Amino acid sequence: MIGCKExxxxxxxxxxxxxxxxxxxxxxxxxxxxxxxxxxxEFAKQVRGALRRHSSVHEITPEVxxxxxxxxxxxxxDRGKRL
Amino acid sequence: xxxxxxDVMPHSEHDTTEASPGRPxxxxxxxxxxxxxxxSLGVRLCGNRTVAQDLVQDVLLRAFRGFAxxxxxxxxxxxxxxxxxxxxxxxxxxxxxxxxxxxxxxDSRFDLFDKITEEDPFPYSDRVHLDFLELxxxxxxxxxxxxxxxxxxxxxxxxxxxxxxxxxIAEITGTSVGTVLARLFRGRKQLERELWEYAQGQNLxxxxxxQV
Numbered sequence: 001m002i003g004c005k006e007x008x009x010x011x012x013x014x015x016x017x018x019x020x021x022x023x024x025x026x027x028x029x030x031x032x033x034x035x036x037x038x039x040x041x042e043f044a045k046q047v048r049g050a051l052r053r054h055s056s057v058h059e060i061t062p063e064v065x066x067x068x069x070x071x072x073x074x075x076x077x078d079r080g081k082r083l
Numbered sequence: 084x085x086x087x088x089x090d091v092m093p094h095s096e097h098d099t100t101e102a103s104p105g106r107p108x109x110x111x112x113x114x115x116x117x118x119x120x121x122x123s124l125g126v127r128l129c130g131n132r133t134v135a136q137d138l139v140q141d142v143l144l145r146a147f148r149g150f151a152x153x154x155x156x157x158x159x160x161x162x163x164x165x166x167x168x169x170x171x172x173x174x175x176x177x178x179x180x181x182x183x184x185x186x187x188x189x190d191s192r193f194d195l196f197d198k199i200t201e202e203d204p205f206p207y208s209d210r211v212h213l214d215f216l217e218l219x220x221x222x223x224x225x226x227x228x229x230x231x232x233x234x235x236x237x238x239x240x241x242x243x244x245x246x247x248x249x250x251x252i253a254e255i256t257g258t259s260v261g262t263v264l265a266r267l268f269r270g271r272k273q274l275e276r277e278l279w280e281y282a283q284g285q286n287l288x289x290x291x292x293x294q295v
Contacts, residue, residue, distance in 0.1 A: 008194065012271055016242070018249060018264065043196045043212050047274070048243045051228075055221040057132070058123035064136050068118055071140050072111055075147045 002026045007037045011044050098160040110150050113159050114143060120160065121167060127240050128171050130229040141170040164247075165255045168237055175233060183232045183269070195275035204288035218287045219278065230277045235270030238263055 007030040013019050014027045031037055060068070121142060125135030145166050146153075153162055172179050196212065205214045219227065228236050237256060241247040247255065252263045282288045 012267070013264070016249070016267075039212070040194075040196045046213060046216050047195075047271075047278075050216050050219055050224060051239065051243045053219075053221045053224055054123070057221050057225065058126050060119050060122040064122070064132075065118065068122075068136070068139055068143070069115075072114060072143055072147075075144065076110060 001033075002030050004030075004034060004037055007031070007034065008040050011037070011041050015041070015044055015048070098158045110147055113150075113153065114146060114163065117160055117163050121163060124164070124167060124240070124245070125171075127225065127228065127244065128167075128233070128237065129175075130225050134174075138167065138170055138174060141174065142167045145170060161251065161255065164241070165257075168256055171233070171237070179233050181232065183234045183266070193272060193276045193279075195279055198275075198279055202288075204282075215278075215282065215288070218282055223281070223285075227274070227277050227281050230281070231270060231273050235266050235273055238266040239270045239274060242267055 007027055010019060010023060010027050014024060017024075019027065031041060118139070121139050122135055125138040126132055129135050129138060142163060146163060149166070153159060199212050199215050203211060205211045208214045228240070231239070234256075238252055241252045241255065242249070249260050249263045249267070253260045256263070
């Protein structure tokens with residue numbers, strides 16, 4: 001059976017379903033027996049979740065949207081030559 | 084619960100442009116549904132709202148000029164994402180051209196999960212790993228991402244925020260799937276170290292004595 005070091009190095013690839021059938025089965029076999037690596041797996045999921053945090057910081061404001069839409073209209077008018 | 088944590092939809096569901104019958108597809112019709120997406124991706128990549136707006140305008144200009152080439156393409160979102168990563172590359176050329184492996188040091192051996200277990204920054208908590216991640220709100224996450232090499236930052240954001248597959252990221256960034264997988268692996272390691280160092284640097288957790 002693979003050890004913790006090998007299992008941990010494959011955890012994200014496992015989550016992303018990037019592993020082949022055999023390496024994936026090896027990780028699953030390891031996870032059945034190893035509480036430490038189950039903790040690591042859960043943590044890996046939470047780190048990905050943290051990256052996805054979305055808030056008003058990421059949202060376009062109405063003013064910026066208006067400016068960007070005006071920019072698109074100008075492109076059409078000028079056929080992109082002016083800029 | 085973080086507000087709107089689950090509102091990032093899989094990108095492919097949005098990646099169609101519907102044409103009204105009898106009318107050619109206009110540039111505006113193609114890009115309008117993707118403006119929010121381009122802006123939020125820009126904020127994540129640049130770490131700055133003003134620069135993100137400039138970046139989106141770079142993208143729209145370049146997209147407009149190349150629009151003729153899109154006419155037979157079915158996935159405008161992927162096309163616009165590729166233009167955005169290229170514009171980002173051009174705008175931050177020196178940052179992109181820095182050797183991406185230099186920033187690694189001994190990151191490949193760093194394991195944040197074990198580090199948190201060892202250092203135990205919240206001694207009275209029974210959910211210490213979760214407590215650690217909850218230190219990072221949306222703004223702090225953006226600041227941590229800014230510390231990563233842009234090649235790693237781009238790969239992580241495309242994969243973990245927007246759900247692109249490694250093969251699609253390779254297409255977007257013009258590299259091989261092998262390079263994308265290596266960047267995701269190294270990027271995660273650098274991210275883990277930067278999360279820890281950020282938390283220490285900002286005094287979000289007690290600084291431990293350096294043990295030699």
